[in-house]
Amino acid sequence: MEYNFREIEKKWRERWAADKTYHVTEDASRPKYYVLNMFPYPSGAGLHVGHPLGYIASDIYARYKRLKGFNVLNPMGYDAYGLPAEQYAIQTGQHPAVTTAANIARYREQLDKIGFSFDWDREIRTCDPAYYHWTQWAFRKMFLSYYDRRADKARPIEELTAAFEQNGTEGVDAACSEELTFTADQWRAMDEKQRAEVLMNYRIAYLGETMVNWCPGLGTVLANDEVVDGVSERGGFPVVQKKMRQWCLRVSAYAQRLLDGLDTIDWTDSIKETQRNWIGRSEGAEMRFAVKDSDEAFTIFTTRADTIFGVTFMVLAPESELVARLTKPDRQAEVEAYVEATKKRTERERIADRRVTGVFTGSYALNPFTGEAIPIWVSDYVLAGYGTGAIMAVPAHDSRDYAFARHFGLPVVPLIEGCDVSEESFDAKEGTVCNSPRPGVTALDGFSLNGLTVPEAIAATKRFVAEKGLGRVKVNFRLRDAIFSRQRYWGEPFPVYYKNGVACVVPEECLPLELPEVNRYEPTEDGQPPLGHATRWAWDEAARCVTDNARIDNSTVFPLELNTMPGFAGSSAYYLRYMDPRNDSALVSREADDYWQSVDLYVGGTEHATGHLIYSRFWNKFLHDLGLSCVEEPFRKLVNQGMIQGRSNFVYRIKDTNTYVSLGLKDQYDVTPLHVDVNIVQNDVLDVEAFRRWRPDYRDAEFILEDGKYICGWAVEKMSKSMYNVVNPDYIVDKYGADTLRLYEMFLGPISQSKPWDSNGIDGCFRFLRRLWNLFFDADGSLAVTDEEPTRDNLKTLHKLIKKVSEDIEEFSYNTSVPAFMVAVGELAQQKCRSARVLEPLVVLLSPFAPHVCEELWHLMGHTTTVCDATWPQGDEAYLKEDTVTMPVSFNGKTRFTVDVPADATKEAVEQAALGAEQAARYLEGMQVVKVIVVPGRIVNVVLKK
């Protein structure tokens, strides 16, 4: 009987859908396991062969866990808000909801062909009001919360107002944008608007002034990568740095917990390292510097407090408010010109162009340890957004300060014995401190660091600074708050309105606040975001349930927030929603959350390391603080699948002709390589007829062949339409079947490695499945499986396979289990194995990889239930032992020990092994011989163990 994969796969695809085979419900009697893929953005291009890689890997794991008796949640959905649909809408007027729905339908069709065990009843879409209800809900909660640093968790904002009412800021330790100090009386004296401003400083979702790339021509904020050479990528409009009031999330409040949490989860070191890097914890000290002949003073942050005696100048960031305050009148023109010039440059330009620039303010700071006057400069190498926006410069021990000092001729004072600072700074934190203070200089209270090592000096200085009130020990993080506003249409609307200019969140019962229709998707003429075009005010819709008295009394329609949320909003808690996707009274019910807990296995690409994977962790910690998500870390284990690159093919056209020369002969001509569609090339041999049909200008193409074939060149490039190297999974499924595709994708290489897609090897996997199929049938096409006793060889093959495959799946090295199946099937065929007691477990073992064919075989063998409900076979080590005989081994003619060796080992071979291990014999006292490896006619090893 022939392996008719088309018929088999169609049959089971339909049956599984009709029977809801993969539907899952909470079941307290079974242990749960939660497998999750990073859900896709449904782009117009459809899936290519790289997308399903991670889905297949996680599907295998999900099916394996189910066979192991777990209740497995394996959901799928769509990250449906995004820029491409909006851009397309601007160009065509087509509503993004329409294109998104069409793309989703196409994705679904493609996914369905690959045989995933997704529970489609739990599908979610981020653009669905029933879903973004809870995105808005979480935002609302963030607005209504502050971060209590003492309790180290988010608390309701009412607790903060109550504290202010009682004692003002006294005793409050809350994460904030700006340190504020006021008394209870002052608080009580504030009007509503002033209080709102103060609270905004503490809210976890807050309106904040941030530096953005503002493009007036487009009327929107642009991300750094949307700005090229100071103008917008689209349209070429100038872009300036601008302070704007934007919604932000106080992610920085969670920096320490985000860092600590990394130690509790099972992610790769590289991605943890990337996150640690991004969070950027640095321990140091803040020190206060008074300004000479002035009442002004300012604070700097340093990790090298020990270098205080080497400070020869101070530097302010151009954006710092201190600049205006500290600039002397005679320097004002120059300083303002400098600040203006830096404003015009984007952050990207400042990074790309590292010329040393700066300007002197005319003011001097006083070294708090020595009272020495130090000139204060302004330079763009100091960032406003980190630390305090001001630094103490120690050119001898910081390379950036060094470059600045050399450029402007400022003094360099070395502080480490024997260090050479004539060519470059000495940045290493090692050596013995000197010149601290310099001979002849007396420091405050006779303080001295001379003779200490650098780490000792850092500690000593910190202690001194704290004791003398010169500053404080401080931990800084590089992690910034997330800017949460986008001047876009196709995103979640904020549940926010403005009452007399004060931002308020809409009442909970009004959610979801639905995205209104607009007739245009561009910004409005007066520079408002596209929501300014809304024809039907979402607020009017929401107003029906609003109980806000002020609104009802005077019938005022308050303006709504016109920005929408960014892409990461909808993806930050979707894993919770899958637990209870149709709940319309909560994001997730207590029961569902208690049962599913958190994601046990999360599969996706590394590109989200510093985006989604940080935001999700933050979001989940926030919900955890609210008592909602019972586990603090959302993703227990993370596996990153590599990218599938394209493997492009080339033809070589002889210049100015329509003649194409095969790869091996191209060097004899002057040729231009041209991309050719990989789908008309097989094993690098071009289908010349298909090539002529491919495009009109190739219709009359002539070929210079080698050995009668046209051989194409190839290169690994990004998989993209323009390189004609996109391989569509539909095509592979149609030609070889989904089971072959699944096997081949896993066989291609380690899951976490990036690799080019190469259709060349796929025949091997197809042949394997056909060999497997043939194992079950006689020559006449009847089922050959019998209930005869398996032979010892049969069982040995089976148990080897069980051990190997079980281990492989646990470690995600599917690429080595596919060969194990190939070998096992080869052996069983050779053994002419017919025994159901071997073949049935074989089908179960393979079913996670090739579910369709296994389901078919399972039913042909007389089962009426799905193979998914079978039990993963139990391994038995007893069958894995080699048949052994005991043999004495002698060294130097003296018998020292006996070992078990393979039955086919000759005495001579063992003696030879012993001889080879003569030197090892010296160590034999107290050592145990574990194994003697004997290969007839070859050198042998003796394995010893203490």
Place this chain on the structure above:
RNA sequence: GCACUUGUGGCGAAAUUGGUAGACGCGCCAGACUUAGGAUCUGGUGGCUUCGGCCGUGUAGGUUCGAGUCCUAUCAAGUGCACCA
């Protein structure tokens, strides 16, 4: 610049975690069946060899009875962060 990852046949890759390097697949070679092969099946396939063996895991050292695996240095590729004081 800093961090992380990876270097093994013509190609994708394995290697029981320190113990027979190159499993398995592709490709290639030979054979079988075929009118035919871009179908199928069988066998072979790291390099050199005087057929005894010898050499081989980016390069150079080291530890070890023994190293693809551990250590040091170095080169190359990829990814992430990047004036973070």
